[in-house]
Amino acid sequence: MAKSIDTRCVQAGYTPKNGEPRQIPIIQSTTFKYDSSDAMGALFDLEAPGYFYTRLQNPTNDMVAAKIADLEGGAAGMLTSSGQAANFFAVFNICENGGHVVASSTIYGGTFNLLAHTLRKMGIETTFVSPTCTPEELDAAFKPNTKCVFGETIANPALAVLDIEKFARAAHAHGVPLIVDNTFPTPVNCRPIEWGADIVTHSTTKYMDGHGVGVGGAIVDSGNFDWMAHADKFPGLTTPDESYHGIVYAEKFGQAGAYITKATSQLMRDFGSIQSPQNAFYLNLGLESLHVRMPQHCKNGLAVAKALAASDKIEAVTYPSLPGDDNYELAQKYLPNGSCGVVSFQVAGGRAGAIRFMEALELVNIETHVADARSCCLHPASSTHRQMTDEELIAAGISPSTVRLSCGLEGTDDLVADVEQALAHV
Ligand code: PLP
Numbered sequence: 001m002a003k004s005i006d007t008r009c010v011q012a013g014y015t016p017k018n019g020e021p022r023q024i025p026i027i028q029s030t031t032f033k034y035d036s037s038d039a040m041g042a043l044f045d046l047e048a049p050g051y052f053y054t055r056l057q058n059p060t061n062d063m064v065a066a067k068i069a070d071l072e073g074g075a076a077g078m079l080t081s082s083g084q085a086a087n088f089f090a091v092f093n094i095c096e097n098g099g100h101v102v103a104s105s106t107i108y109g110g111t112f113n114l115l116a117h118t119l120r121k122m123g124i125e126t127t128f129v130s131p132t133c134t135p136e137e138l139d140a141a142f143k144p145n146t147k148c149v150f151g152e153t154i155a156n157p158a159l160a161v162l163d164i165e166k167f168a169r170a171a172h173a174h175g176v177p178l179i180v181d182n183t184f185p186t187p188v189n190c191r192p193i194e195w196g197a198d199i200v201t202h203s204t205t206k207y208m209d210g211h212g213v214g215v216g217g218a219i220v221d222s223g224n225f226d227w228m229a230h231a232d233k234f235p236g237l238t239t240p241d242e243s244y245h246g247i248v249y250a251e252k253f254g255q256a257g258a259y260i261t262k263a264t265s266q267l268m269r270d271f272g273s274i275q276s277p278q279n280a281f282y283l284n285l286g287l288e289s290l291h292v293r294m295p296q297h298c299k300n301g302l303a304v305a306k307a308l309a310a311s312d313k314i315e316a317v318t319y320p321s322l323p324g325d326d327n328y329e330l331a332q333k334y335l336p337n338g339s340c341g342v343v344s345f346q347v348a349g350g351r352a353g354a355i356r357f358m359e360a361l362e363l364v365n366i367e368t369h370v371a372d373a374r375s376c377c378l379h380p381a382s383s384t385h386r387q388m389t390d391e392e393l394i395a396a397g398i399s400p401s402t403v404r405l406s407c408g409l410e411g412t413d414d415l416v417a418d419v420e421q422a423l424a425h426v
Contacts, residue, residue: 003040005071005188007293013067019351024346026281027059046244046252046265056268062370064284068208068218071187072200075223076255078264079216079280083203085273086217087111087150088119090179090201093263094234095147096222097123103165104131104151106158108203108291109384111181115150131160137168148176148199150386153192154184154340156370157380157404159318159332161339170195175230183207184340184371187296195334196224199259206371207340210286210293214279219263223256237262293409295375298338300375300407300415305343307416313353313426315346341407342370351390353401353426354379358403360425363410363418375408375415 003012011302014024016090033049034040051057059078069077070235080086091114095101103115115126127141149171151162164180171178177198183189186207192200202208203218227250230240239248244265249258260398268274275283298321305319320331320339331339347354358366358377367376368383379386381400390400407415 008067009188009291010288012070014067016119024060024063024281026277028277029058030054040282046247046261048125054277055272055274057264058274058277058280061275061280065218067284067287068187068202068204069220069417071191071290072182072220073191073193073222074200074220076260077218077220078260078268079204079218079275080268081217081273081275082215083116083205083217084110085271085290086203086219087179087181087330088114089263089267089273090199090219091115091119091124091148092122092261093267094177094236095119095124096236098145099124099147100145101126101279102138102146102149102156102171103128104160104162105129106131106155106160107150107152107158107181107264108183111150111152113417120262131155131162136165138166139141139173140173142170146174146176149178150181151178152181152183152319153334154342156184156342157344159320159339159342159344161320161327161328161334162307163330164192164197164334168198171188171198171208172196175233177225184342185335186294187339188289188291189298189335191336193220193222193224198222204283204286207294207297207389208281208286208290210290210371211282211367212372212374212375213286214275214282216275216279217282218262221256221259225259226255227258228255230406241266274421288408289387291299295338296409297341297371298414299345300410301339301341303347303406303412304407304419307419308343308345311420312424313348313357313423315348315399317343317345319343326342340371342404344402344404346399346401347403347426349401349426354401354403355382357422357426360422361418362421363414364405364422370404370406372406373409375406375410377403380405 065077091230133143168178175404179193179199181201183203200220202218227237237250249262253261303323308314309317320327
C-alpha cells in the first residue's frame with residue numbers, strides 16, 4: 001500500500017522488530033566491534049554491509065537518511081554535517097579537477113561562494129545562468145567538460161522558483177544529472193525527482209529540523225541517472241577506484257547504489273563531514289512533524305506577504321505564492337500547496353526605514369537564520385552584505401531597504417498584527 005507523505009514523515013526509515021526501541025535509537029558510538037579481522041576486512045573492501053567507524057557511517061544517521069530518501073522518492077540517501085557539506089559532496093562526487101558546472105545564478109550565497117570561488121581553486125569552473133534564461137541560453141552554457149547542473153527549487157534569498165523541467169531537459173540532453181537543493185519547500189511541498197531532478201540536497205538546518213537545534217545536511221540520489229550510459233563523463237563511478245582495490249561503483253552497486261556509496265565510502269572517508277548521531281536524532285524529531293508544520297509556515301508567509309503588499313510603507317514584496325509575483329505561475333506549477341514561510345520586501349524610507357521596522361517588531365527576532373518555528377528577520381545590507389555600499393547592493397540585486405522575514409509557526413493573526421504595528425513606526 002502506498003503511504004501518504006504525512007505517514008512517511010512520521011514512520012519511514014525505521015521499523016522496529018520485536019522488542020526493539022519504538023523511537024530511532026541514538027547509536028552514540030564512534031566504533032563497532034567485530035569477532036575477527038577478516039569480518040572487518042570485508043567491510044573495508046565494501047564486500048559486506050555494516051558499520052566500522054562513525055566518520056563514514058552510523059546507524060542512527062542511516063535511518064534518518066532513509067526517511068529523507070523515502071520522502072523525496074529517491075533510491076538512497078546520506079546525512080552530512082551541514083547543508084554546505086551536502087552541496088559540496090553532491091557536486092564533487094561527480095565533478096573533479098577539470099570539470100565544469102552549470103548553475104542557476106540565484107542560489108544561496110554560501111553555495112555561490114562554493115561554486116564561484118572554492119571549487120574554482122580545485123579546478124572546477126562554474127557558468128551561472130539566469131533561472132529565467134531561454135532553453136537556447138541554457139543550452140549555450142554547457143561545455144564538453146560539463147558534469148552537472150545545479151539549482152534551488154526556491155532560491156534563498158531571491159525566492160525565485162526553478163523551472164525544474166527546463167533545467168532537467170537541458171541537463172539530460174547533455175548527458176549530465178540535475179542537482180536540486182530542495183531546502184526551502186521540503187519534500188512536503190515539492191519533490192524535484194518527480195519533475196526530472198536526479199539528485200536532491202538539503203540544508204536540514206532549516207525546515208526539516210525546524211526548531212533551530214542542529215546544523216545538518218542531506219543528499220538523496222534518485223537512482224534514475226544511468227552513469228554507465230555516460231561512462232566517459234563520470235570515470236569516478238565507472239572506472240576502478242584504486243583506493244578500494246579497484247571497485248567500479250556503478251558495476252558493483254548498480255544505478256541505484258553507486259552515487260551514494262561512492263560519496264559515503266570515498267568523500268566521507270576523506271573529508272569526514274558526518275552529522276553527529278545526536279543531531280540526526282533531533283533531525284528525525286523535526287521530520288516527524290514536517291507535514292504538520294509546513295502548511296502553517298506557508299499560511300503565515302502568505303498572510304504576511306498580503307499584509308505587506310497592502311501597506312503604503314512597503315515598496316515591493318517578493319513571495320512566490322502571492323498572486324502577481326514574478327514567480328507565481330512557476331509556484332502554481334511546482335508548489336501548488338504552498339512554497340515556504342520566507343518573504344522578502346523593501347521598506348519605504350531606505351536603510352533607516354528597514355532598520356526602524358525591524359527593531360519595532362516584537363514577536364519576530366533579528367537573527368541570521370530562516371525556517372525556524374520562531375519567526376525571524378534579517379537586514380542583508382547591515383549583516384550578510386554589510387561590506388557593500390548602497391550602489392554595490394543595488395548592483396547585487398539587493399536594496400538597502402530589503403528585509404528577509406522568515407514566518408514561523410506563531411498564530412497568523414498575531415504575526416500579521418506584529419508586522420502591522422512595526423510598519424506604523426516607519
Ligand atoms: N542551501 C540553502 C538553500 C540554504 O539556505 C543554506 C543555508 O542557509 C544552505 C544550503 C547551507 O546550509 P547550512 O547552513 O546547513 O550549511
